[in-house]
Amino acid sequence: MKTIKYAVLLAAFLPLKSMASADSTAKSYFYVAKQHLESMLSGKEQMSYEEAIYQIENAWWQGGIDKASYKASLDAHTAEILNFAVAYRDSIKLNPVRDLLETKEQKIEKYKKALVNQAIYSHITDTLVFLRGNQLAARQPFTYSTKDPFGTTDWTNTQVVHLLNKDNGNCFALASLFKIFSERLASDANLCTAPGHIYIRHADDKGTRFNVELSSKHAFPGTGTLETLTYTPDEATKKGIALRELDIKQSVALCLVYLAKGYEYKFGIKDDPFMLACAETALQYDDHNLNAMLLKAEVMENGLVKQNKTIVQLGNEKAFQDYQNWIGHIFSYGYREMPFEMKNIMIKGWTRDTIVTLSQQDHTPSRLKHATLKDTRYAGLSWGLFDEEIKTKPLERYSNTVFDTKKMKVVAFLKSDVLYNQYNFDPVVFAWNIDPLAHMYPSISPYAFCANSPIAICDLDGRVLVFKGNGADVDRAVTQMQSAVGDFYTVARNKKGVVTVVANPSAVGSPSIKQQTAAQVFMKVADPNGKKTTIGIVKNSDKVNVGNFETSQIDIGDVQKYDNIKNTSGSPTVYSGSGKMIHEIEEQYQKQALGETSYPKAHKQGILQENAYNGSTRATNGTGEQYNISQLKVGIPYEEMTETVTASDGKQVKVTQSYDVTNLPQAQQGATLQENLNSVKQTAP
Amino acid sequence: MLVKRIVALSVFGLLPIFAFSQIKEPQVQPSTGFQPVNMSASQPSSFPQQNRPATAPQYPNAPVKMGGTAADVITSTNNSQTLAINTAVAQKQQEVQQLIRNIQAEQRHFGGKELAAYNRPTPNPERTKDFPAALKHLDDMLSGKTKLSVADAYYTVEAAYGNPYLSRQQYYDNIKESVVFIRKWMMENKLNPKDNYMVQYAIRKFMSETLTIYNGKDKGDHGAAIDMVSHNPYHYDYNDYMGEKDYRNLFLTKCLATGFGQCASMPIVYLVLAEALGVKAYLSFAPQHSFVKYPDNDGNIINYEPTSNWEITDKWYKDNMFISGDAVANGIYLDTLNSKQVVANCAFDLAIEYIKVDLTGNEDIILNCLKVGTRYFPKNNNLQSLFIYSMHLKTMLREEMRKNNITSLDDIDKVPAAKKYYQEYLGTEAYIAKLGYQDMPAGMYEEMLNQQEFKGKIQKEYNVSGKDKKNLFSKTEKDSRP
Structure with a gap:
């Protein structure tokens, strides 16, 4: 024996190899898991609770948990x-x-x-x-x-x-x-x-x-x-x-x-x-x-x-004596097993039965054995509902063992008690749902500093965002978005042009206000569970001036020009490629996802988002954008658009955008210019 | 941008700000949520199958600030005026926060409030002349040179402070009279004086109720007479329970003299009586509090709260005074301090008294007190001593900062002496935190203070002064003849 x-x-x-060859049943998964946990504990593998949990659960599922999708979830x-x-x-x-x-x-x-x-x-x-x-x-x-x-x-x-x-x-x-x-x-x-x-x-x-x-x-x-x-x-x-x-x-x-x-x-x-x-x-x-x-x-x-x-x-077997010593060891650490009645109450939960049973119990200690004199009054947390003193009894029960606490000996083995619903009450594992008893300071919580918000109303007017066009151009658009959000998010697109924006949990530090602004706009548009916002990406098209509201396009070549503004104003640069991207995406989102038909309204929203990102403000006194097309002639066609903008340092600056006009139709109301953005400069007013 | 039409001069002005899209009749729908973990198809037959397609992770949107939308957030930051107001508000909030922090930093263990120790202009040798002798006496008791006595230790320490409520003779007479009374009371009520549990019970009765003994006396020709002696109980004095107005309000001598004490002095009444009656009793600490632990005849330890006359479970203290598991495991709270440790702890009381009266900045006596007492706390878990040491380091640091004209905390590291004290201070505070000490959450602490204040107001209402000396024993002679 x-x-x-x-x-x-x-x-x-024995090492795993021989185990596996000798016994390739489901048990081997458990041995493998144990090895991994031991490696972690001894320092051979990196310690990770996530990994430890994966190991023990995967063992039980006999290797049936797909690790990649576990991590992805x-x-x-x-x-x-x-x-x-x-x-x-x-x-x-x-x-x-x-x-x-x-x-x-x-x-x-x-x-x-x-x-x-x-x-x-x-x-x-x-x-x-x-x-x-x-x-x-x-x-x-x-x-x-x-x-x-x-x-x-x-x-x-x-x-x-x-x-x-x-x-x-x-x-x-x-x-x-x-x-x-x-x-x-x-x-x-x-x-x-x-x-x-x-x-x-x-x-x-x-x-x-x-x-x-x-x-x-x-x-x-x-x-x-x-x-x-x-x-x-x-x-x-x-x-x-x-x-x-x-x-x-x-x-x-x-x-x-x-x-x-x-x-x-x-x-x-x-x-x-x-x-x-x-x-x-x-x-x-x-x-x-x-x-x-x-x-x-x-x-x-x-x-x-x-x-x-x-x-x-x-009595004389070593196994028995070892066990007896072990129970003594556990006893001396102060562990006492929960009494049978209390186990039943905990398993049943707070039902009428259990509450009645509880209220009939009184664990208030009665120390004084005297005819007339009364005990000193006693206060416990549960006011007698539960035993809070847990005095050591002469015989203590541990599982099916009866232990004499004076002699420190095992005196009997008993049959398991049958609990409510024949529930298997396993003292080795964790179970309870702790419903705190009424205590003096129920409002104390570790989350008081952020106002304990129980329900977060999250405004997610999200729709999915899709870019269509030449692969290289689409990638440029994605790169522009990525630069706006920094390391804290990952912007990517799949083969169908569906753009995803995912927070990067391993990023160190925190995103700046700018980066957060960009992320907020992109994420709301890119929510995969809603209506699509589809934008065509082109490069240096003369039919699209940065963006085209009606045709739902963005000219990534124009956008990139805003990262190369010649700034002699002495103030911080008021525009950026990312800002333009945000503007255009917001406009299209307004149009396609929210059904906004009015260009001015959508444009306004775009401006607001762009300003929030850039930290600059367009003047609100009505001058806005001004176009100078008086110098258009056949042969040397160019156009300028000037705007007065307030930079983040509070000073006003003038932004001048120069265009090369490629097609000059007859000057009449309603005719369309075709042009390419050439350069942008920023000067003092 | 809009495709441009050829117009003379297009002016695109800003349109007035509209509210975000209106919400119409919301109905709650279940969210599709997250993609599940993929489980492989090959499962043992006795367990439920899990067939899930492997898909790329997709998840819903990033939550935006509560109650608002991105547009609203941007609108508010758009306006530079609003920005300016926000900054001013933010600044004000910061100032308020700093003020609160300063106040909180001053709160500490009872008797150990952050004192103006670093503002020590003039020496006061008169007030401190008895301190060295007092410390020596404690040391002698602890090392066995003289008899260890809790009663002796407390009187010595309190007398050193100066102007005690009772003279030494009065003090010992009071204790003697109490012991005689208790023994008589036990006899008259037929309680076994050899039953330690009953002696402890008698002490509790003595402290919390008016007890009366009847002394039979033979008056010779006038026949027999009965001398009734009553003893009034001790009460909690809510006025100046922290000893800020008069530090002696924390003292045992004041409690015995007036019948009014607080959570520092009332447990000591119990300990001193227990010592005189020959039964064991322990001192135990809780946050800014102390109470008594005593053994029953089976050796089980029972708690006694003398300030309110209750036997309260450890678990109650743990929840209501915010005591952590760590704190208990490290023994900083709810431990049992035996007589030797109680006397050792008196050395720390002496140190605090010294800080209160001395204005020379002589740290040696304080360090000597710590040396004498900490020997008897081998786990180095006496919070009082640790706070005193931390305070000492802070005092030395401030001194260095003043000497070297350091005005910014960031400049401390520039001066080696200052840096040394600073590092040790931080180390001591970290050690205290590691032991499981933590400040009570602000709301809880306020609640406790409010309750105390409320009861103090009632006490004032009833014109109950806790400061008047009175004899708790009252005698009445009663003629037994009809």
């Missing part, structure tokens, strides 16, 4: 989170004053991280309402799997992939997703564990850290609430096995426990050496990991119970 057991254990540690969510954060920036908070404790840069860092965390939180928990033209569209948040909080009925409820595909998951999946987004965006949110529960912890803009619940709305429970509802004795927190914030290493080690549990639920084996190996490796890197401790205990217990011997018979 012993030798076989050790041989199997040894086999689990996360990319898309991350991009939207980033947009949300950018849109909510407060320019005042981005310009703090340094003080003794923090430099300006440190304050800005804190603020940015808090902003990103708020965006992640909103993305996961809030309903986001979009405006699409005349219609409201809603994106539902991710929801908590109330019917199967542990995932013991359907293990996929614990998976991030399940959240991404089905919008539903338990607290482990939700917290993991938050952690993945935070890892991508470097916002310093961490996983925190309590018995049977996992949540997020991160700082607000001042650096004060809060607990964040993802399975209930706007719940930021205090330490005491979390302890009370998870039956965590004060000693457990004190000794560092509960209510603890995990760093990346500890988070990856936790994934080993989940890998083992996935294994258990997939194959229905409860005492496999693979599971023990996962627990031991996890403990090697994080010796305070309660879940790993309980996993190890569970495997050992199952191995002993299976033998169907009495305690006396088992």
